[in-house]
Amino acid sequence: MKINENACESHIRVGNRMKTGTVPVFRGVNNCNGGFSLVELIVVLVMIGILLAIAIPTYSWIVDRARVSSCMADLRTLQKDINAYIIEKNELPDDLDKIGRANLLDPWGRPFEYFKISRANKKRYTGETLAILLNNEYDLYSAGKNGLTTQSLADSDSRDDIICAGDGVYVGLGEDYF
Numbered sequence: 001m002k003i004n005e006n007a008c009e010s011h012i013r014v015g016n017r018m019k020t021g022t023v024p025v026f027r028g029v030n031n032c033n034g035g036f037s038l039v040e041l042i043v044v045l046v047m048i049g050i051l052l053a054i055a056i057p058t059y060s061w062i063v064d065r066a067r068v069s070s071c072m073a074d075l076r077t078l079q080k081d082i083n084a085y086i087i088e089k090n091e092l093p094d095d096l097d098k099i100g101r102a103n104l105l106d107p108w109g110r111p112f113e114y115f116k117i118s119r120a121n122k123k124r125y126t127g128e129t130l131a132i133l134l135n136n137e138y139d140l141y142s143a144g145k146n147g148l149t150t151q152s153l154a155d156s157d158s159r160d161d162i163i164c165a166g167d168g169v170y171v172g173l174g175e176d177y178f
Contacts, residue, residue: 064145067107071142071162072171074104078112078140079168092116092138106142106162113149115139134165134177144174153177 036044081099086092096102096114106112116138134153143149144160152158159175170177 067145068162068173070107071144074106074112075140075142075162075164075171078104078114079164079171082114082138082140083168108142108145108147110143110147113139113141113143134163135167137167140164141174 078096078099078101081101082093085099093099093114094116096104096112102111104112117133117136141149141161141163144162146157146160148157149161150158153161153163153174159173161174162172163174163177164171165177
């Protein structure tokens with residue numbers, strides 16, 4: 001190894017005394033200047049920014065999908081509870097309180113929507129021009145991420161709703177039901 005002509009002054013502890021001397025610096029290694037240059041720091045910050053620009057939207061998408069999956073599982077549980085009530089009482093419950101689930105909230109913190117199908121209650125349809133009922137006995141759904149819903153799944157406010165359709169055969173996003 002070749003020793004650089006430049007040497008760093010150093011204080012070395014020998015026993016109880018401090019000794020001042022020089023420490024040789026090897027070529028390619030400069031122990032006198034610690035730290036990073038401004039260019040190196042900027043390059044690292046740019047790389048971190050690029051990674052965050054990729055990671056944050058992906059993370060948001062994963063969180064949204066997890067909430068939808070959780071909501072679908074909750075809707076399936078509610079369906080089972082409603083069907084158990086129908087078998088026991090031979091009638092539909094008037095509301096979710098009758099099955100002990102009035103306080104159950106969707107992943108966005110809002111209560112689930114339940115309506116018995118009758119002429120007095122609103123019904124949910126697949127579209128404006130093609131008015132096909134989603135269910136025959138009751139509607140059960142969550143208003144989804146935006147918290148807005150309309151009577152028709154064709155409206156943009158209902159596209160993110162998590163619905164039960166086909167009398168319980170389909171549970172998923174309203175936009176995927178078409």
